[in-house]
Amino acid sequence: MGNVPTTVKHCLSYEQLIEDYPWLRRWLQEDKTITGHAYPEFVKIVEVGPRDGLQNEKEIVPTGVKIQLIDMLSGTGLSVIEATSFVSSKWVPQMADHTDVLRGIQKASNVQYPVLTPNLQGFQDAVAAGATEVAVFGSASETFSKKNINCSVDESMLRFEEVINAAKKRQIPVRGYVSCALGCPHEGHIEPSKVAEVAKRLYEMGCYEISLGDTIGIGTPGSMLKMLQRVMKDVPINALAVHCHDTYGQALPNILTALQMGVSVVDSAVAGLGGCPYARGSSGNVSTEDVLYMLHGMGIETGVNIAKVIEAGSFICSALSRKTNSKVAQARSTACCDESL
Amino acid sequence: MGNVPTTVKHCLSYEQLIEDYPWLRRWLQEDKEIVPTGVKIQLIDMLSGTGLSVIEATSFVSSKWVPQMADHTDVLRGIQKASNVQYPVLTPNLQGFQDAVAAGATEVAVFGSASETFSKKNINCSVDESMLRFEEVINAAKKRQIPVRGYVSCALGCPHEGHIEPSKVAEVAKRLYEMGCYEISLGDTIGIGTPGSMLKMLQRVMKDVPINALAVHCHDTYGQALPNILTALQMGVSVVDSAVAGLGGCPYARGSSGNVSTEDVLYMLHGMGIETGVNIAKVIEAGSFICSALSRKTNSKVAQARSTACCDESL
Numbered sequence: 321m322g323n324v325p326t327t328v329k330h331c332l333s334y335e336q337l338i339e340d341y342p343w344l345r346r347w348l349q350e351d352k353t354i355t356g357h358a359y360p361e362f363v364k365i366v367e368v369g370p371r372d373g374l375q376n377e378k379e380i381v382p383t384g385v386k387i388q389l390i391d392m393l394s395g396t397g398l399s400v401i402e403a404t405s406f407v408s409s410k411w412v413p414q415m416a417d418h419t420d421v422l423r424g425i426q427k428a429s430n431v432q433y434p435v436l437t438p439n440l441q442g443f444q445d446a447v448a449a450g451a452t453e454v455a456v457f458g459s460a461s462e463t464f465s466k467k468n469i470n471c472s473v474d475e476s477m478l479r480f481e482e483v484i485n486a487a488k489k490r491q492i493p494v495r496g497y498v499s500c501a502l503g504c505p506h507e508g509h510i511e512p513s514k515v516a517e518v519a520k521r522l523y524e525m526g527c528y529e530i531s532l533g534d535t536i537g538i539g540t541p542g543s544m545l546k547m548l549q550r551v552m553k554d555v556p557i558n559a560l561a562v563h564c565h566d567t568y569g570q571a572l573p574n575i576l577t578a579l580q581m582g583v584s585v586v587d588s589a590v591a592g593l594g595g596c597p598y599a600r601g602s603s604g605n606v607s608t609e610d611v612l613y614m615l616h617g618m619g620i621e622t623g624v625n626i627a628k629v630i631e632a633g634s635f636i637c638s639a640l641s642r643k644t645n646s647k648v649a650q651a652r653s654t655a656c657c658d659e660s661l
Numbered sequence: 662m663g664n665v666p667t668t669v670k671h672c673l674s675y676e677q678l679i680e681d682y683p684w685l686r687r688w689l690q691e692d693k694e695i696v697p698t699g700v701k702i703q704l705i706d707m708l709s710g711t712g713l714s715v716i717e718a719t720s721f722v723s724s725k726w727v728p729q730m731a732d733h734t735d736v737l738r739g740i741q742k743a744s745n746v747q748y749p750v751l752t753p754n755l756q757g758f759q760d761a762v763a764a765g766a767t768e769v770a771v772f773g774s775a776s777e778t779f780s781k782k783n784i785n786c787s788v789d790e791s792m793l794r795f796e797e798v799i800n801a802a803k804k805r806q807i808p809v810r811g812y813v814s815c816a817l818g819c820p821h822e823g824h825i826e827p828s829k830v831a832e833v834a835k836r837l838y839e840m841g842c843y844e845i846s847l848g849d850t851i852g853i854g855t856p857g858s859m860l861k862m863l864q865r866v867m868k869d870v871p872i873n874a875l876a877v878h879c880h881d882t883y884g885q886a887l888p889n890i891l892t893a894l895q896m897g898v899s900v901v902d903s904a905v906a907g908l909g910g911c912p913y914a915r916g917s918s919g920n921v922s923t924e925d926v927l928y929m930l931h932g933m934g935i936e937t938g939v940n941i942a943k944v945i946e947a948g949s950f951i952c953s954a955l956s957r958k959t960n961s962k963v964a965q966a967r968s969t970a971c972c973d974e975s976l
Contacts, residue, residue, distance in 0.1 A: 537966070540929050541891060541932070541933050542933035542934055543932060566962065567962065568925070568962055569887060569922075569929075570929060572884060572885065572887055572888040573888045573890075573929055575888075576888045577891075607884075610883070610885075613855065613883055613884070613885065614855050614884075614888055616855075617856070617857045617858060617885070618855055618856050619857055647882065647884035647917065647918065648883050650917050651911070
């Protein structure tokens with residue numbers, strides 16, 4: 321054990337040893353410590369396929385198919401499944417059946433089904449339909465906010481404040497999203513301080529968790545690190561989540577970086593549903609299967625059964641007549657060796 | 662179908678055929694069309710102008726085993742060799758090495774395996790027997806001052822044996838290094854590794870081979886190549902193998918991707934402020950050329966996004 325004196329070995333506890341000789345932790349190469357980083361033991365996956373995923377699919381998906389997808393996901397071990405969006409059907413026709421979907425799913429007792437509520441009207445409709453958790457969608461980019469939801473960031477915060485206050489009265493938790501956290505399709509580079517400012521406002525208004533979204537997937541471990549370092553000064557790490565898009569293939573290394581920073585909540589979509597509206601034909605959401613494969617391979621618990629997620633992904637891809645975006649699902653369907661799972 | 666007797670064709674199932682004749686799998690997997698020599702030369706010439714310092718040009722393996730590489734001599738003689746670029750070629754044995762030298766090769770590579778079964782099925786001999794062949798190549802190369810790169814396949818798992826002990830990877834890597842290979846590329850042949858297994862494997866191998874002599878060759882079959890490469894970089898590895906446009910599928914998972922794409926690796930490295938000396942736009946161009954020539958889509962997400970994106974913040 322190198323320089324550790326014999327008397328110390330006998331007298332001190334392991335914890336005291338580590339405290340007095342920090343080099344010892346690295347030397348002992350504790351299992352969960354990789355390359356000097358400590359990874360979370362458990363990561364919560366927030367499944368956004370039925371909402372963020374389907375929202376970006378071209379064909380209107382029948383209500384029955386959406387319900388069946390959510391019901392299949394409810395049996396995988398996922399604890400959060402974003403079910404639908406109470407936004408005007410004029411803006412997002414794919415989500416017009418929000419009430420029928422929320423009422424039609426078989427809600428598992430250990431699963432949350434948050435729904436998007438962009439304003440007070442949407443919130444009230446969601447509550448009437450049985451919603452017990454909602455989400456609001458802010459942006460770190462002024463231009464994206466104006467083009468996407470037709471108002472400035474400040475104006476959107478006023479709308480969200482109404483939603484959050486109404487939700488507080490009913491003890492309904494609210495999750496906050498910050499889009500364009502690593503770049504904007506219109507403005508390009510987004511300052512980490514702007515991301516922090518919006519995240520902080522949502523958190524202080526009452527959102528229990530803030531999901532930081534790389535909306536166009538242009539981030540890399542470099543920009544993810546800088547953004548998180550800045551945001552973590554204003555929002556506690558255990559209230560942060562990452563929502564990475566895989567448009568440039570960077571989602572998994574970006575998620576790995578976030579985990580190394582202490583983030584333990586990751587958004588993903590079964591089968592990588594949902595393309596990128598800003599790069600036609602390119603992928604959008606990172607696929608849940610690929611995220612699970614990485615996490616499980618690192619010994620990180622998720623409580624999710626990857627084989628069942630692959631099954632759900634296979635169902636929805638068949639229903640949509642499209643190929644999966646998940647490399648794990650694709651490999652599993654043709655592989656001659658099953659070492660991996 | 663080469664050497665397969667007619668009776669076997671009629672009697673055996675496809676799976677049995679593949680089991681008995683592993684070369685058949687590769688033959689069926691590789692693009693059914695043999696890529697014209699001129700196209701290969703043009704691809705390499707385009708890559709020579711991107712800033713890449715090493716471009717693996719061809720393989721001096723018997724054309725009976727790998728018909729795609731039958732034109733190895735013409736390719737090596739036909740390319741315009743840039744002065745600041747190395748063009749290593751695979752040389753599985755002494756005969757291949759001699760042919761490579763005659764064709765003008767100035768760097769060669771040998772391909773070992775951490776899995777006994779993979780070695781037997783892939784190159785028809787045990788790991789020990791392959792080391793004897795490689796030793797002949799390395800000794801002959803030393804006499805001519807030709808550097809030799811060593812590969813260790815199945816470093817994170819084998820399609821036949823499954824889990825591969827990191828100590829076995831270290832043993833093979835060490836042998837190749839001590840025989841005289843200047844660099845050892847550790848290959849995740851079926852792409853099943855994750856940051857967890859990459860870490861454990863590298864920790865073990867680094868005890869026997871200096872970190873600056875190690876490279877990683879990650880496959881993206883399960884989408885894990887970039888996080889695995891990131892892990893390797895964090896361990897101190899600074900040499901990464903990749904393929905333009907992510908060329909080359911996985912013979913063990915039909916339809917799935919194989920090599921990680923150079924464009925996607927560059928995008929990540931440059932985004933992290935890591936220098937490579939490579940111009941990503943030129944690599945995308947070379948990728949576009951070869952995909953067009955092969956009538957196939959790129960496997961690079963960066964190339965795909967760049968061709969349709971409405972914003973060009975990323976590059």
